[in-house]
Amino acid sequence: MKILLISPRLPHAHAYSGMQMVYQRMARLIARGHQVSLACFIDEQNDRPFLDTLHSGLHRVEILRTPFVNGCLPAVFTDGRYSSASSFFRYQSEAMRKIVGRMVLEEGVDVAIAEFTAMGQFFHHNPHLPAVRRIISCHDSPTLGSRKLIDMLEPSLIWGKQWLEYRHMRMMEFRLYHGVDRVLTLTNEERLALLEEDPTVRITAVSPGLRSEMFVPMPEIEKEHAIIITGRFSSDQSHLGATWFLRNVWPVVRRRDPQVKLYLVGRDPSSTMNHLAHRDDRVVVTGTVEDLRPYLAKSKLYVCPVLSGSGVRGKILEAMAMELPVVSTLVGSEGIAFEQGQNGFLADSPRMMSDMICHLLHDEPLRTKLGQNARKTIESNFTWDHSLDLLESVLRDVTAKRSYHIVA
Numbered sequence: 074m075k076i077l078l079i080s081p082r083l084p085h086a087h088a089y090s091g092m093q094m095v096y097q098r099m100a101r102l103i104a105r106g107h108q109v110s111l112a113c114f115i116d117e118q119n120d121r122p123f124l125d126t127l128h129s130g131l132h133r134v135e136i137l138r139t140p141f142v143n144g145c146l147p148a149v150f151t152d153g154r155y156s157s158a159s160s161f162f163r164y165q166s167e168a169m170r171k172i173v174g175r176m177v178l179e180e181g182v183d184v185a186i187a188e189f190t191a192m193g194q195f196f197h198h199n200p201h202l203p204a205v206r207r208i209i210s211c212h213d214s215p216t217l218g219s220r221k222l223i224d225m226l227e228p229s230l231i232w233g234k235q236w237l238e239y240r241h242m243r244m245m246e247f248r249l250y251h252g253v254d255r256v257l258t259l260t261n262e263e264r265l266a267l268l269e270e271d272p273t274v275r276i277t278a279v280s281p282g283l284r285s286e287m288f289v290p291m292p293e294i295e296k297e298h299a300i301i302i303t304g305r306f307s308s309d310q311s312h313l314g315a316t317w318f319l320r321n322v323w324p325v326v327r328r329r330d331p332q333v334k335l336y337l338v339g340r341d342p343s344s345t346m347n348h349l350a351h352r353d354d355r356v357v358v359t360g361t362v363e364d365l366r367p368y369l370a371k372s373k374l375y376v377c378p379v380l381s382g383s384g385v386r387g388k389i390l391e392a393m394a395m396e397l398p399v400v401s402t403l404v405g406s407e408g409i410a411f412e413q414g415q416n417g418f419l420a421d422s423p424r425m426m427s428d429m430i431c432h433l434l435h436d437e438p439l440r441t442k443l444g445q446n447a448r449k450t451i452e453s454n455f456t457w458d459h460s461l462d463l464l465e466s467v468l469r470d471v472t473a474k475r476s477y478h479i480v481a
Contacts (some may be wrong), residue, residue: 074107074184074467074472075107075110075137076102076107076109076111076178076182076185076186076468077110077111077173077176077182077185077186077187078095078098078111078112078113079112079113079187079188079195080095080113080114080171080186080188080189080192080194081091081113081114081171081187081188081189081191081193082113082115083101083113083114083116083120083123083124083136083187083322084113085100085123085124085126085127086109086126086128086362087126087363089195089303089365089387090304090305090387090391090462091189091212091213092105093097093106093284093387094281095188097282097284098461098464099111100128101457101461102461102464103130105116105132105461107467108180109130109131109132109180110132110134110135110180110255111127111135111171112134112136112169112173113134113135114137114138114139114140114164114169115137115138115139116139117138119340119361124136127256132180132428133180134223135172137168137172137364138400139171140163140165140166142218151235152249155360157453159446161190161191161194161215161245163191164194165193165194165222169195170195170199170201170411172201172399173196173197173199173201173337174201174203175201177202177203177205178203178354178470183205183472183475184206184208184254184471186209186210186466187208187209187253188207189211189212189217190208190209190213190214190215190249190417191215192211192314192364193207193249193250193253196209196252196253197249206254206470206471206472207252207253207254208253208254208255208256208467208471209249209253209255209257209441210256210257210279211246211258211267211297211350212259213382213383213437214258214267214309214383214461215242215246215253216239216246216247216267216270217266217267217270217383218383219235219238219242219243220239220240220307220380221380221382221383221404222235222309223228223236223380225328225380225405231428238264243433247270247271247274248278250271251273254275254471255277255467255470256274256275256276257276257277257278257279258276258278258279258280258383259278259280259281260280260385260407260408261264261278262379262383262385262407262408262423263278264276264277265382266383270461276462277467279460279463279464279467280385280408280459280460281381281385281387281460282389282441282455282456282459282460283394283451283453284457285394285455286351288391288394288395289368289394289395290370290400290444291367291370291395294333294370295371296369296372297334297335297372298330298334299335299336299371299372299373299394300326300333300335300372300373300374300376301335301338301369301371301372301375301397301401302314302318302335302336302338302369302378303337303339303365303368303372303388303391304339304379304388305339305374306337306339306340306341306342307340307341308381309381310380311379311419312343312345312346312473313344313379313380313381314378314380314381314402314405315337315379316343316346316349317378318376318378319349320349321354321423322378322423322427323335323353325423326430326431327353328437329356329431330431331474333355333434334355334356334357335356335357336359336368336372337356337357337358337359338359338362338365338368339359339361339362340361341360342358343476344402345371346358361385367472369391372397373398373408373433373434373440374397374402374433374434374440375389375397375399375400376399376401377396377399377400377428378401378405378427379401379402379404379405380402381402381404382404384465385408385409386405389401389405389406390455391403392410393409393416393417393448393468394448395444395446396441396444396445396448398416398440398443398447399416399443399447400419400426400429400430400433401418401419402420402426403419404420406419409454410450414443415442415446416443416449416450416459417447418443434444447468475478
């Protein structure tokens with residue numbers, strides 16, 4: 074089958090979380106004999122060094138520089154963060170519309186897959202695009218993320234602004250979904266939530282895999298008395314979760330355990346995060362790192378304080394695969410079979426989260442048990458063979474012109 078992937082960033086072997094999922098999906102489709110081409114934007118600062126590591130089996134690659142507005146919009150209007158309201162606007166590119174159309178025509182593509190919802194705009198009313206089967210893999214629904222933010226707010230002018238944003242996002246997102254043959258989600262919870270918004274959309278849940286041979290325990294690295302939070306902090310959900318943790322949970326943890334250290338690892342930390350870290354010498358903000366694994370390996374536990382968004386958090390899967398105990402919010406654990414006290418802990422209140430963190434920091438046998446069970450959860454539920462079997466089934470259905478709902 075001839076497949077075109079459209080990605081917002083360069084999917085390379087050293088990427089993490091969402092882009093690592095895209096890379097693995099691409100590489101494994103190639104390994105199964107499919108002819109895969111790639112059209113993507115490139116982040117000059119973070120992705121250019123990895124350009125030479127693109128998968129050698131790709132049939133054709135077209136790369137564009139990220140649109141100018143993608144760089145200037147967040148810096149000017151959102152303190153360096155990408156809000157859900159800007160997620161479609163910042164990737165608008167007439168050049169990419171032309172490239173997608175040209176690749177479909179010249180390569181005789183059977184199906185085109187837009188990785189992340191915003192990339193689906195290159196299917197919508199694209200005059201350069203010939204007839205082709207179209208799939209959007211949403212990864213994380215902007216509409217559902219906006220709706221969860223509404224649930225967190227009390228009635229106010231800010232609530233009203235968020236509600237208007239939610240309605241705007243819903244209109245844009247579902248307009249794209251109605252124009253494609255299938256929508257993919259990473260979890261069945263996200264699939265059902267989208268169907269609550271609009272039951273007429275054709276949606277299939279395809280759970281991701283994890284490259285468990287890459288994320289393994291590293292006993293040669295000595296543990297520090299530290300906890301770790303990772304993410305792309307320019308996104309609303311990562312920024313909101315990290316600042317909530319710094320303001321509500323971290324002061325309690327630090328007061329109860331004066332020796333503990335906090336690592337905030339990931340690209341685009343905001344000025345708010347840097348300001349809070351500057352006031353506390355036990356908070357380390359790293360920015361972009363070439364290899365995330367040593368930071369995970371030297372930490373005693375992983376915290377996911379995400380309060381909004383949807384889909385599977387690849388960053389939690391990476392930590393669990395490295396046998397790192399996880400303390401997460403309920404939202405952050407979506408799509409993962411958490412058993413309280415067996416393979417992780419779930420907590421939504423600052424008090425409960427701080428209690429669990431402090432307890433785990435000083436209970437090595439419990440950390441060991443949780444870490445080992447977490448690794449088993451990943452090996453049992455997040456294999457790429459199973460994920461690709463589901464994806465290939467969807468591809469066969471779509472190219473066979475079937476259009477009914479399939480429950481994964």
